[in-house]
Amino acid sequence: MDLYKIKDPSFLKELSIDQLKDLSMDVRKFLIENLSSTGGHLGANLGVVELTLALHKVYESPKDRFLFDVGHQSYIHKILTGRAEKFDTLRTYQGLCGFPKRNESEHDVWETGHSSTSLSAAMGMAIARDLNEETHSILPIIGDGALTGGMALEALNHIGDEKKNITVILNDNEMSIAKNVGALHGALGRMRSAGKYNRAKDDLEWLLKRIPAVGGKLAQAAERLKDSMKYFVVPGMFFEELGFTYYGPVDGHDYNDLLENLNYAKKTEGPVIIHMITQKGKGYQPAESDQKDKWHGVGPYKIESGEKIKSADAPPAWSEVISETLREEARKDKRIVAVTPAMVLGSKLEKFQAEFPDRLFDVGIAEQHATTLSAGLATQGMKPFLAIYSTFLQRGYDQVIHDVARQNLNVMFGIDRAGLVGADGETHQGVFDVAFLRSVPNIVLMMPKDENEGQHMVHTAVHYNDGPIALRYPRGNGTGASMEETLKPIPIGSWEVLEEGNDAVILTFGTTISLALSTAERLRKEGTSLRVVNARFIKPMDESMLHTIMKEKLPIITVEEAVLKGGFGSSVLEFKEEHNYTSWIKRLGVPDRFIEHGSVDKLWEEIGLTEENLINQVKAMTITKQRRA
Ligand SMILES: Cc1ncc(C[n+]2csc(CCOP(=O)(O)OP(=O)(O)O)c2C)c(N)n1
Ligand SMILES: CC(=O)[C@@H](O)[C@H](O)COP(=O)(O)O
Ligand SMILES: [Mg+2]
Structure with a gap:
């Protein structure tokens, strides 16, 4: 047909x-x-x-x-x-x-x-x-x-x-x-x-109800019979x-x-x-014949052979880097356990599960339970790592506030698929967690610029004992960064300057860092020097660096692959207001609407996360600044 x-x-x-x-x-x-x-x-x-x-x-x-x-x-x-x-x-x-x-x-x-x-x-x-x-x-x-x-x-x-x-x-x-x-x-x-017990039960009931002479009584007996069979069988x-x-x-x-x-x-x-x-x-x-996931979700493939078509030599997936580092840490610290709400495969926890079958808990599709379970584990001195997609953490928000943060428990959150996820579209975009977590007291929230920093952040989380700490990372493959052998903790709340510059400052983190760096490179050729800051701690922010930047009165542009309302840029605005600075701040990020499906590149274009847009914003701010001066 x-x-x-x-x-x-x-x-x-x-x-x-x-x-x-x-x-x-x-x-x-x-x-x-x-x-x-x-x-x-x-x-x-x-x-x-x-x-x-x-x-x-x-x-x-x-x-x-x-x-x-x-x-x-x-x-x-x-x-x-x-x-x-x-x-x-x-x-x-x-x-x-x-x-x-x-x-x-x-x-x-x-x-x-x-x-x-x-x-x-x-x-x-x-x-x-x-x-x-x-x-x-x-x-x-x-x-x-x-x-x-x-x-x-x-x-x-x-x-x-x-x-x-x-x-x-x-x-x-x-x-x-x-x-x-x-x-x-x-x-x-x-x-x-x-098997077919229930069919037999219904057929019997149907038959008995149709015997007119004894009707009610027999039907009642059948009902009792049915009930006892029910418990028996x-x-x-x-x-x-x-x-x-x-x-x-x-x-x-x-x-x-x-x-x-x-x-x-x-x-x-x-x-x-x-x-x-x-x-x-x-x-x-x-x-x-696939025993793992029966082709639950797939990319393109060859029909005859079932061979999946993948780009060769791609760097390892973010989820792989994070869970493999966790596995390494788990070898050294028996208190580390991993929790997943039905996403062992997506969060790449299979190897952890194979090595530590008693320390991996797949709780099914139960994000609320997974969060409070982690809190319970932490009360007993365990170090739970809850690997959870950003979009599904939305289900566990009350548990984050009420059970984890309020009691200031040492729960580690591995917030996977943070940012725009692409083909799954608006139900799955991981763009709200920054806004909904940064308002919760006690939580540390960070995002690495590359997988090397990612592994250090896992290490940082494992050695942090002052309450909940969340590490967010995107869907897909890493940047291909070379990995340092020795893991080291990153000072909580520290930012790093990736590129020096004196005309304007870009504050950004995670996936948008490469956009900031390539934009800075283009602008440098035109004579504009941009300072690019890796604001890897979204909370707490590097207040000492912020004071320096705001005292310099440089235009500031915040860039984030997360919602603008209540996001990282908003926290920079709050800082300015709290300390009576006059800095001129522009924010780029996900606008106040749901973002549909499409390739991440296309979606970035749609919301203005492009070099062109960033260049225009910088030029508008620096030219106006010169005129004002
Ligand atoms: C709240 C939430 N958590 C996790 C997921 C990820 N997820 C998508 S489908 C799926 C499995 C669903 O299994 P089932 O309902 O039996 O459907 P099947 O794929 O077997 O037909 C999971 C865990 C989700 N979509 N929503
Ligand atoms: C329907 C659903 O929620 C999952 O199947 C989701 O599509 C998985 O996403 P990833 O491909 O990012 O693991
Ligand atoms: Mg099913």
């Missing part, structure tokens, strides 16, 4: 099971071909082909609401709702978003990117539906990984109690990004192996105890099983959970 001709999913109603099977093959081929050049979340999508087609066949989007949790598995939904032709632009600048997007289609009713939000949103929609006396179905589609997120459990608690008509599609592939973890994962495993029966009708396990690749259960659920009153078993990466051998 020509997928480019699909305008909406209504055609599915007429398709036979054989036609659905053919269409599934076309969809898989389309995904494998398109993503081989764009990259994207291939594994998860290959696993939900049948599930998504079946949902669109039985239900009626957008009247019925599909909420894709995390949303990385919504590609088939996008194809079925008329967006196949945009797939060559997937996750590129101004192209198709990799997650559901309300302004892309009326079929995208809930935007995601971060996990475990779909059940709460579904509950909100269900309450509104009932108050408005509407009758549509609401179907959150949530993975076994996302189900471990605290929010999902909070929502189950509410939905089960209120008995709302919500049909939860639980897509259980036994994988988070890496193998799923936790007791809930274990419970799902037991439900999976309980499926210990806990977690979902039913919470007030859900549980259907499953359903073979998520078998249309007979899928359609039968979806149609059954459609007629069931109250909250329903359909436990679907799927295989991540299904239908593409390299993904199926």
Whole structure:
């Protein structure tokens, strides 16, 4: 079938099971071909082909609401709702978003990117539906990984109690990004192996209710029988105890099983959970056989061999440098433990895990728990290193304030993916942490200019015993800096002058340092000398250097790959105001709006992090200064 001709999913109603099977093959081929050049979340999508087609066949989007949790598995939904032709632009600048997007289609009713939000949103929609006396179905589609997120459990608690008509599609592939973890994962495993018990239970109940002569009594007996079987065969029966009708396990690749259960659920009153078993990466051998992450998220690759296309000789990834330094430190100090909320692979902690299996804690998608767990560890004299993406630390903000900083505990934060991340777009940009951390008392916040300084910062954090300390580093590869053999602590709050100059000063840190240096070089050729300062401690700042600069009355430009509102530049403005200086300060950084997906270079251009813009700002300030003088 020509997928480019699909305008909406209504055609599915007429398709036979054989036609659905053919269409599934076309969809898989389309995904494998398109993503081989764009990259994207291939594994998860290959696993939900049948599930998504079946949902669109039985239900009626957008009247019925599909909420894709995390949303990385919504590609088939996008194809079925008329967006196949945009797939060559997937996750590129101004192209198709990799997650559901309300302004892309009326079929995208809930935007995601971060996990475990779909059940709460579904509950909100269900309450509104009932108050408005509407009758549509609401179907959150949530993975076994996302189900471990605290929010999902909070929502189950509410939905089960209120008995709302919500049909939860639980897509259980036994994988988070890496193998799923936790007791809930274990419970799902037991439900999976309980086989078709539930079907037998429902069939029995259905049969008994239809015997007219003995009707009620027999049905009551059946109910008792069902309850005792429930405890006997499926210990806990977690979902039913919470007030859900549980259907499953359903073979998520078998249309007979899928359609039968979806149609059954459609007629069931109250909250329903359909436990679907799927295989991540299904239908593409390299993904199926990958034991690590089933091709969760990939860059471009060769279709035939599955070989990933990578630029040769790239410097090591930032995450690798940081976690490898931590591993080195962990050999010397037994108190060091690493904590990750489901990101062992992304944060490159596999080697740490292999060497110190008892000192690495993958807690699942549980950023709040991970943060407070680290606080708990620190109270007992341990040195926890919480490796966490900047964007996901947003989930643990109260825990940072209430549990870590307030008690001034020695928790180390490795804030990964700090700055613009590119293809994942606005849900994942790591641009808020500077603003939301610098206002919290007791925290030290730093960012290295290169991976050599990065390793020294890990060392600094390990040897810092005066409270929480956070080290932020970007997505992708390092700068290729040569690495010093001996690790040394960097004095807390110290900045360094990278380039001397007397016409204007640039205060910057991390990724934007190279921009400042190249701009300074260009301006020097034109006779303007810029002082470039590596403001590697965002908090505390180097106040002695700031006093010197402000006394010199040089124009100051702050540059940061983080939000301007409340960011590093704001702290420089505050310093000026607190000390009654008159310095002229300009701030460059991320403006007050959400930044969509695209290559980081393109996004820097969009927000004015370019040499041209910086040169213009410097010229405007220095020329005006000369005129004023
Ligand atoms: C709050 C939050 N933490 C971490 C992530 C990173 N993340 C994206 S997908 C994923 C695994 C999700 O597993 P599951 O829900 O089972 O979906 P699957 O990929 O297996 O289909 C994780 C940890 C995220 N998106 N949001
Ligand atoms: C959907 C999601 O949240 C993750 O899969 C994320 O896309 C991973 O990002 P990295 O590729 O930066 O690890
Ligand atoms: Mg999963």
